Amino acid sequence: MGNADLRDLASIRDVTFEEIAGSVVAVDAHNWLYRYLTTTVKWTSGEKYTTADGVEVANLIGVVQGLPKFFEHDLVPVMVFDGDVTDLKADEVADRRQKREGAEERRSAAVERGDAIEAARLDARTQRLTDTIQETTRELLRLLDVPIVEAPAEGEAQCAHMAATGSVDHVGSEDYDALLFGAPTTLRQLTSKGNPELMDLAATLDELGLDRQGLVDVAMLCGTDFNEGVHGVGPKTAVTAVKEHGDLWGVLDARGAEIPNAAEIRELFMHPPATDVDVDTEMNPDVGAARAYVVDEWGVAADEVERGFERIRESQVQTGLDRWS
Incomplete structure (x- = not known):
């Protein structure tokens, strides 16, 4: 979209x-x-x-x-x-x-x-x-x-x-x-x-008066990374149309329009492939090793990255975060 x-x-x-x-x-x-x-x-x-x-x-x-x-x-x-x-x-x-x-x-x-x-x-x-x-x-x-x-x-x-x-x-x-x-x-x-x-x-969703599926339908009418939108339908028109006709299919029928693979695209947004993960938020950056990797191993100019690495070092000292182990 x-x-x-x-x-x-x-x-x-x-x-x-x-x-x-x-x-x-x-x-x-x-x-x-x-x-x-x-x-x-x-x-x-x-x-x-x-x-x-x-x-x-x-x-x-x-x-x-x-x-x-x-x-x-x-x-x-x-x-x-x-x-x-x-x-x-x-x-x-x-x-x-x-x-x-x-x-x-x-x-x-x-x-x-x-x-x-x-x-x-x-x-x-x-x-x-x-x-x-x-x-x-x-x-x-x-x-x-x-x-x-x-x-x-x-x-x-x-x-x-x-x-x-x-x-x-x-x-x-x-x-x-x-x-x-x-x-x-x-x-x-x-x-x-x-x-x-x-x-x-x-x-x-509260401001628009839609559920998430309705929002996805609106997006598809306007156009997403996976489909072209319906000609002449902008975001506000799409919201009104979905409310009036109930869902994407009702709008397409009313306008005599078609979105190829519409069911698959809608399903992809509603139930995309994803996995459950546990995230370890305790960080211990090895700034010295990172600098050596960038500057020595890959030959990046030291003056382009020195300040960035210094800011990371300073963060470890100044924030005093528990996650900095």
Whole structure:
């Protein structure tokens, strides 16, 4: 579902870090990592994160720059990684690949004509989570003793399941689909400047006068990662239509419209593949080993990560948390 669509409907409020201190947060790792990966590539010289044999590990800079804010505010990040891509999302993945390839062609053309600014801008759009990025990210997180969960399918669905079953306190994601997967509360902008936002499922449903299945039906009418929306139906129109006609099928019949695989998509949101997990929230980051891994083993410029590691060290001393063993 388009971010703007769901934001128009969701109950969202700003919260202070004091309000959420002590929380355990299931973070949509791919969402979070990709954000820091692309930001690093956009604003950092490639030589800072490229090995002698040409392997790019900008992700290591991104992780070290992004993690400290969790620690500084007494938050435990549980990084949840995507599992298998569902068949329903295959078209979306293919579309993203096509857009990335198009950006790569435009980037190459910009390099050829000497437009360094345009090339740098497009370089961020060509990034993908390579096997090396996946492996090195996990290893760095392990050295920093950050809990990792491998989802059976959609990472965001696993996050939502963990929050709904009480394994964690909140989901952490910049996307809005956590609502559709049933996350009671989702924290956005956790590692951005300023305070985070809290998206509340119960308050959203109460304000809209819908149950979660009704919200999923609204989302499908507008369009999700798994389906195109119905032409001419925006979020407010969708809410009114679902209330008037009872559910997704009633709306589709009334409009003479069709959503391919609608039953499967609806079921995926309502009962996504997810597993029960126990999370160990006691952390003992080995900052020295993590720094050696990033700087010595992978050749990342020390000045790009030194402050991040120092902030993690300072957090261990200043917060005095029981979980810092």
